[in-house]
Amino acid sequence: MTDTRPPEARPSPRRQETRARLLDAAAEVFVEEGLQGASVEAVCTRAGFTRGAFYSNFSSKEELFLAALAREYEQRTDELEQRVTELTPLLRDREGCLERAEVAEYVAEFFAPTDPETVWFVLETEFLLLAMRDPSLAPGFADFLTRSKNGLASMVEGVVGAAGRRFTIPVERAVPILGGVFERALRISALSGRDAPEGIDELGDRIAELIFAITEEA
Amino acid sequence: MTDTRPPEARPSPRRQETRARLLDAAAEVFVEEGLQGASVEAVCTRAGFTRGAFYSNFSSKEELFLAALAREYEQRTDELEQRVTELTPLLRDREGCLERAEVAEYVAEFFAPTDPETVWFVLETEFLLLAMRDPSLAPGFADFLTRSKNGLASMVEGVVGAAGRRFTIPVERAVPILGGVFERALRISALSGRDAPEGIDELGDRIAELIFAITEEA
Numbered sequence: 394m395t396d397t398r399p400p401e402a403r404p405s406p407r408r409q410e411t412r413a414r415l416l417d418a419a420a421e422v423f424v425e426e427g428l429q430g431a432s433v434e435a436v437c438t439r440a441g442f443t444r445g446a447f448y449s450n451f452s453s454k455e456e457l458f459l460a461a462l463a464r465e466y467e468q469r470t471d472e473l474e475q476r477v478t479e480l481t482p483l484l485r486d487r488e489g490c491l492e493r494a495e496v497a498e499y500v501a502e503f504f505a506p507t508d509p510e511t512v513w514f515v516l517e518t519e520f521l522l523l524a525m526r527d528p529s530l531a532p533g534f535a536d537f538l539t540r541s542k543n544g545l546a547s548m549v550e551g552v553v554g555a556a557g558r559r560f561t562i563p564v565e566r567a568v569p570i571l572g573g574v575f576e577r578a579l580r581i582s583a584l585s586g587r588d589a590p591e592g593i594d595e596l597g598d599r600i601a602e603l604i605f606a607i608t609e610e611a
Numbered sequence: 612m613t614d615t616r617p618p619e620a621r622p623s624p625r626r627q628e629t630r631a632r633l634l635d636a637a638a639e640v641f642v643e644e645g646l647q648g649a650s651v652e653a654v655c656t657r658a659g660f661t662r663g664a665f666y667s668n669f670s671s672k673e674e675l676f677l678a679a680l681a682r683e684y685e686q687r688t689d690e691l692e693q694r695v696t697e698l699t700p701l702l703r704d705r706e707g708c709l710e711r712a713e714v715a716e717y718v719a720e721f722f723a724p725t726d727p728e729t730v731w732f733v734l735e736t737e738f739l740l741l742a743m744r745d746p747s748l749a750p751g752f753a754d755f756l757t758r759s760k761n762g763l764a765s766m767v768e769g770v771v772g773a774a775g776r777r778f779t780i781p782v783e784r785a786v787p788i789l790g791g792v793f794e795r796a797l798r799i800s801a802l803s804g805r806d807a808p809e810g811i812d813e814l815g816d817r818i819a820e821l822i823f824a825i826t827e828e829a
Contacts, residue, residue, distance in 0.1 A: 515740070515743050515744065519740055521736065522733070525733050525736065525798070526645070526733065531802075535803045538799075561824050562820055566817065566820065569792075569809075570791065573791025573795060576791070580743070584743060585746070585753045590757070591787075602780055603780070603825075606779050606780045606824065606825045607824045607825065
């Protein structure tokens with residue numbers, strides 16, 4: 394993402410580099426140890442910084458986690474945007490209506506969650522639990538969830554439009570509903586494997602069915 | 612629920628009474644202390660039983676939690692069924708089509724989650740996290756989630772039918788999608804209060820909008 398702040402308000406390149414290294418280390422430690430198991434100490438050791446350097450960038454482990462999660466989402470959104478950019482002309486150029494089976498294939502190919510995404514889903518559930526028990530530990534989490542959903546809305550609307558359809562409910566409400574179906578598949582697969590009924594392997598069919606139900610020919 | 616086992620396979624009344632008292636105590640202790648904070652010791656003390664009595668009924672804290680959660684769901688389903696039984700003739704007898712605003716009111720009145728349900732939602736998230744990290748700790752949880760959803764499907768289909776509509780996707784798939792919208796509202800409200808945007812106070816409108824999108828006039 395482009396930094397739109399005026400140059401004098403942006404952190405120095407050295408500070409940005411420190412922050413990026415801390416976030417890299419944090420992502421590894423969180424994935425390995427979980428949110429509760431990960432310590433600021435372990436993140437500093439991994440990144441090769443002192444606790445002083447850490448606390449001049451982040452006020453708490455929770456703030457660090459939210460920054461790491463935000464970066465994870467940004468990277469994922471960038472990848473999704475790239476796939477959507479590839480997909481859009483294919484959808485526009487094809488003749489005739491899109492069949493449900495084709496939509497299911499596209500979803501499975503372009504949007505199915507990877508194993509690292511499953512690990513981040515567990516981490517996010519851990520953070521959600523902490524935030525629900527004590528919202529003061531996770532200021533900004535509710536806003537983050539709303540913003541990250543809004544970022545997807547125009548992309549989803551674009552790809553549905555390229556396929557010659559439009560949502561029958563507002564897209565900003567369709568996106569979290571579709572997100573709920575993703576999340577359910579991730580959850581079931583975390584409990585019972587990718588091929589469990591209603592797990593990740595069925596995601597393409599489930600999403601395609603719902604998309605056809607809440608869109609109409611444009 | 613009626614016990615359909617032959618009499619000789621049913622636990623003795625005394626055993627059932629012990630189990631019920633342990634589950635009552637467990638519900639209180641889990642709500643007060645959380646899943647991680649609650650101990651078998653504290654549940655035994657609250658119920659007035661020894662650890663021996665506990666372990667002749669449950670093999671672990673996790674098994675106890677799943678039994679307490681199942682009983683919570685059963686009670687909630689019984690209450691829902693009662694409300695649906697009251698609602699069904701009202702829906703059948705009314706003239707003309709049901710408006711979205713009316714559906715929103717019915718949902719808000721009959722289905723909006725109460726504060727204890729919010730507490731159980733946090734507990735269930737805690738259990739889900741434990742189960743995702745180590746599925747062997749929570750055998751039967753994935754099955755439980757599927758069964759509890761199936762129990763709701765015929766009820767939801769009945770009430771939608773009484774309102775003169777039918778689902779355009781299979782009801783067993785519509786129910787988890789509606790469940791996802793409930794869950795999202797619970798989550799947002801746990802983070803930011805009942806009146807937060809997309810929180811519990813908006814649940815009636817959100818569910819009504821989705822129901823109209825995925826049903827048609829019968």
